[in-house]
Amino acid sequence: MITSNRTDAQRRTDDIQIFNQELQRLEAERVLQLDPAQRAAIHASHQILLAAFARDFDIDRDAHARQLSLGMRIASFLGAAALAASVFFLFYQFWGWFTTPVQVLTLITAASATFVITFWIQHKDSSGYFAKLAALVAFACFVLNMVMLGQIFNITPSDKALLPWAALALLLAYALDLRLLLVAGLMCLISFVAARVGTWSGMYWLDFGERPENFFPAAIALFVVPQLFDHRRFAGFAPTFRIVALLALFLPMLLLANWGAGSYLPLSFKVTESLYQITGFVGTALAIWYGVRRQLNDVVNTSVTLFVIFLYTKMFDWWWELMPKYLFFLTLGLTAVLLLFILKRLRATNAYGPNREQGALR
Amino acid sequence: MSGRTMKWFRKRTLITGLLLIMGVNIFALVGVFYNRGGIPESALRLSERELVGPYIWGSHSENSGLSLKLMWRVLRPEPTEKEKNSEDWYRYGRYSGYQGEADWLNQEKLIALGFNDGEMTFQPYGRSRFGRQLPHDVLLVLELDGAAYQAALAQAIKYNRGTTGDLKLLADEQTRNSRLFVIDAALNSDASITALRMRYPDRSRYAIVRGQIRPTWCCADTGNKISGMVSKINVDNLHVPLAMRGAFDDAKTSFEESEKTRQAHYEAVVAFGRRLEPWITATTRK
Numbered sequence: 311m312i313t314s315n316r317t318d319a320q321r322r323t324d325d326i327q328i329f330n331q332e333l334q335r336l337e338a339e340r341v342l343q344l345d346p347a348q349r350a351a352i353h354a355s356h357q358i359l360l361a362a363f364a365r366d367f368d369i370d371r372d373a374h375a376r377q378l379s380l381g382m383r384i385a386s387f388l389g390a391a392a393l394a395a396s397v398f399f400l401f402y403q404f405w406g407w408f409t410t411p412v413q414v415l416t417l418i419t420a421a422s423a424t425f426v427i428t429f430w431i432q433h434k435d436s437s438g439y440f441a442k443l444a445a446l447v448a449f450a451c452f453v454l455n456m457v458m459l460g461q462i463f464n465i466t467p468s469d470k471a472l473l474p475w476a477a478l479a480l481l482l483a484y485a486l487d488l489r490l491l492l493v494a495g496l497m498c499l500i501s502f503v504a505a506r507v508g509t510w511s512g513m514y515w516l517d518f519g520e521r522p523e524n525f526f527p528a529a530i531a532l533f534v535v536p537q538l539f540d541h542r543r544f545a546g547f548a549p550t551f552r553i554v555a556l557l558a559l560f561l562p563m564l565l566l567a568n569w570g571a572g573s574y575l576p577l578s579f580k581v582t583e584s585l586y587q588i589t590g591f592v593g594t595a596l597a598i599w600y601g602v603r604r605q606l607n608d609v610v611n612t613s614v615t616l617f618v619i620f621l622y623t624k625m626f627d628w629w630w631e632l633m634p635k636y637l638f639f640l641t642l643g644l645t646a647v648l649l650l651f652i653l654k655r656l657r658a659t660n661a662y663g664p665n666r667e668q669g670a671l672r
Numbered sequence: 673m674s675g676r677t678m679k680w681f682r683k684r685t686l687i688t689g690l691l692l693i694m695g696v697n698i699f700a701l702v703g704v705f706y707n708r709g710g711i712p713e714s715a716l717r718l719s720e721r722e723l724v725g726p727y728i729w730g731s732h733s734e735n736s737g738l739s740l741k742l743m744w745r746v747l748r749p750e751p752t753e754k755e756k757n758s759e760d761w762y763r764y765g766r767y768s769g770y771q772g773e774a775d776w777l778n779q780e781k782l783i784a785l786g787f788n789d790g791e792m793t794f795q796p797y798g799r800s801r802f803g804r805q806l807p808h809d810v811l812l813v814l815e816l817d818g819a820a821y822q823a824a825l826a827q828a829i830k831y832n833r834g835t836t837g838d839l840k841l842l843a844d845e846q847t848r849n850s851r852l853f854v855i856d857a858a859l860n861s862d863a864s865i866t867a868l869r870m871r872y873p874d875r876s877r878y879a880i881v882r883g884q885i886r887p888t889w890c891c892a893d894t895g896n897k898i899s900g901m902v903s904k905i906n907v908d909n910l911h912v913p914l915a916m917r918g919a920f921d922d923a924k925t926s927f928e929e930s931e932k933t934r935q936a937h938y939e940a941v942v943a944f945g946r947r948l949e950p951w952i953t954a955t956t957r958k
Contacts, residue, residue, distance in 0.1 A: 399734065406736030409914050414701070421693050429686050452693060459697070461739070463704045464949050466882060466906050474696045478689060485685040512786055513806040514884050520806055571804045 316487070317545030319367040326356050365436070382439050387490065390443045394450030401454060413462055421455040424448035425478075432486060442490075445482045449491060452478050469505035469515040472498045489550050496532060496554045503528035511574070522562030523574050529558035549608035556597060556609065560616045563590045568623065590620045602656060614653070621645065707945035713865075714879040715943045715953065716816050718742075722852045723910065723940055725920060738917055740940070742908040742950075743850040746772035746901075747820045748827075773888060776856065777900030782887050785810050785857055785900075807884035807903050811864050811948075813856040813872055814879040814905075820853035854902045857885055865948075879944050882906045910942065910952055919955035 336342040344352070363369045397420070405413055425448045432441035456471050479495030482488060504524035505515040518524045533555035536548035563586050566573050570582030577585070594617035601609030622642065629638050716722075723740040786808050815821075828845040832838045856872070858864035865880055872878035883905040889898055912920055919938045937958035944950050 402735050402737075404736055406738060406917075407914065414697075418693070418697050421697075422690060425689050425693060426686065429682055432682065455693070456696065456700070459700050461737070461909075462911050463700075464907050464910055464951055465700065465704065466947065466949055474692060477692055481685060481689050481692070485682065509809075511806075512808050514809045517806050 316367040316369065319363040320369045323360060323363055323369045326360065330356075382437070386439045386443045387446075390446035393443070393447045397447065397451055398454055401458065405458065410462060414459065417455040417458055421448070421452045424451045428482070428486070438486065441486055442488050445486050445488055445491060449475075449479055449482060449494065467516065469502055469509075469518075472502035472505070476502065483547075484544065487544060489546050492547060492550050493554060496551070500525060500528040500532070500554075500558050503531070520572060521574055522565050522572055525558050525562045529555045532558065549606075552606065553608050553612050556612045556616065560590060560594060560620075563593065564616070564620060564623065567620070568627075587620070587624060591617070591624075594620060614649075618646075618649065703947065707947040707949045708943075708951060710946065712875075712943035712945055712953075713869075713948060714875040715941055716814070716852075716876065716879050717939055717941050718816070718852070719939050719958075720937055721848060722816070722850045723938075723942070738912040738920060739909045740912060740920065740952075742852070742905065742910065742942075744814060744852045744854055744905060744908070745820075745824070745850055746774045746854050747823055748772055749775040750827075751831075773899050773901050774854065775899075777885060777902070779898045781857070782885075782898070782900050784859075785885065786859060787887055805887050807886040809860050809882060809906075810885055811858045811860055811868060812854050812881050812883040812885075812902065812905060813858075813868055814881060815853050815855045815872075816877050816879075817851040818853070818855070818877055820855050821851040824849075824853070854883070854905075857883075857902075879942075879950075881944065881948050881950075907949055910950055912952060912955075916940075916952055916955045919957040 333342070333344075337344075360369075401416070401420075405416075408416065424444065428441060428444040428448045431444045432438070435441055453475055456474070459465065460467065460471075476495045476498035479491045479498060483490075483492035483495055501518070504527075505518040507524045507527055508518035508521060509515050511521075513521070532551055536551045541548040541551075567583055567586040567590050570577075570579030570586075573582045573586070575582050575585070594613045597613035598610055598617065601607070601613055622645075625638075625642065625645070629641065633641070722743050724743050725738070725740060787805070825845050828838075828842045832842050856868065858868050860882065868880050869875075872880075884903045885900050886903050887898060888901045919940070939956045939958060940952050941954040942950050943953045
């Protein structure tokens with residue numbers, strides 16, 4: 311197994327632990343007995359491997375370390391959000407007392423300096439948590455840079471600002487293996503494409519959200535990206551692309567299934583809503599089928615969730631007023647049980663197996 | 673990835689990111705210099721009636737910057753016979769306000785501004801579908817203290833019944849309300865800017881800006897009169913540079929002190945550049 315990223319290294323570490331535990335059990339049950347030479351060779355090989363993983367990828371060597379890692383990730387995210395807010399309000403508090411050249415210089419310096427510091431921290435910190443925190447702050451500073459520049463010089467708001475934001479977010483995401491910034495970059499890209507699609511129909515770009523169909527082209531394009539570009543070196547990136555694409559496709563569809571007035575289609579609102587309800591059901595079912603066929607757990611999980619949401623909103627429409635409440639919730643519960651049977655059957659046929667790309671989300 | 677490769681990748685990413693940050697800032701600043709270069713497209717001398725300070729609430733109290741809001745209006749059409757006999761019209765319908773319907777934005781004008789002829793109808797889905805049409809980005813003409821303001825003033829005088837409300841409206845129209853009105857629109861293109869400027873050559877009274885209009889309907893009692901509404905001007909918040917803030921010391925106030933705001937007296941020359949983006953060039957405290 312080629313170890314090119316932290317996820318693969320962590321998986322191998324977990325496999326080594328499981329192997330050692332199972333070996334102990336087999337020896338205790340006298341099924342297998344290794345001789346001292348074999349035991350020493352295995353132990354030495356594992357120790358070298360684990361030391362290399364700890365040095366290169368800062369893996370969690372046991373369950374306790376894994377729990378601490380989770381805590382560190384949460385702390386890193388909250389810290390980044392708080393620091394980004396602090397930078398914003400700090401500038402807000404003092405910018406009015408600076409001359410225009412000083413304001414511009416401060417904004418550019420903040421964006422550039424935080425970007426450089428991010429890479430300096432990455433060089434010093436093997437765990438990556440501090441570098442990821444710094445990356446989020448650097449991205450926030452860049453967004454602040456452009457927003458404030460627009461305010462200072464009364465620049466007309468433009469969707470073109472989304473492109474450099476997406477570019478920097480994706481640059482940092484790939485450099486630091488940071489899925490949160492990948493999501494931020496993808497959302498900027500989706501928004502840009504949706505705004506451009508909207509302007510082709512003559513509308514003002516900021517109103518792109520008022521026509522949810524504007525999101526469909528970007529969603530379809532994003533879904534295809536992992537097929538075209540190999541992301542095995544970046545753990546979890548391919549599933550992230552697919553999940554964001556599915557949400558960008560089906561959440562607007564869900565909205566249109568309940569709000570036909572937001573559609574471009576020259577049909578009555580009721581017909582539009584019915585059309586998108588059917589499309590939502592069929593689309594999520596097809597996505598589930600595709601995910602099962604290609605062994606993409608992320609696609610299956612996301613599509614099942616969206617299918618259930620479509621189903622529940624439809625059931626609410628049909629029966630909330632008609633049924634007594636206990637009967638309504640009983641129906642929902644029985645539907646969930648039915649879905650469980652179906653998914654269990656899928657798992658039993660081994661079609662819902664390990665993720666084909668081994669890029670499961672952390 | 674080997675250590676050497678990692679170092680090379682990190683260095684390349686660092687350089688790419690710095691170039692991106694610098695490049696975007698340079699691009700934005702070049703655009704600003706382009707907009708403000710040469711002779712301004714127009715320059716209006718506005719007072720505290722047209723440039724209003726922000727209300728201070730919540731986190732805005734910590735904002736040390738100052739932006740003034742451009743208060744523009746749209747002249748309301750003359751009332752129908754029914755409206756003249758309605759107390760509601762006297763109370764709520766008379767003020768030519770922000771984001772209003774415009775008499776000059778009729779169906780033909782909307783089609784000329786790029787709205788689909790086929791959409792200028794309530795059939796077959798009625799008003800709800802019609803009303804869902806999104807605004808279009810267009811060029812708008814702002815007129816300062818011109819015929820539109822005089823018409824609004826004349827309306828206030830004409831329909832003054834001597835009541836407290838009517839007298840206040842008249843006093844406000846004479847001394848407090850904005851004299852800046854949106855009076856025309858055209859497609860968003862360079863050719864339209866030239867054509868509008870030929871129609872409105874006085875650059876100290878007429879400014880061309882970018883904004884949005886959307887179709888709407890009026891006269892609910894009769895049903896189906898299609899008209900348009902000016903919904904927004906794209907840039908209507910003007911940042912005040914530090915050097916010019918002295919004239920606007922009284923502009924920033926809380927909601928409770930709104931009367932105090934209106935007693936502040938100042939003038940500012942607002943220039944509109946080649947990209948039709950505004951900036952303040954001079955200020956006077958009166």
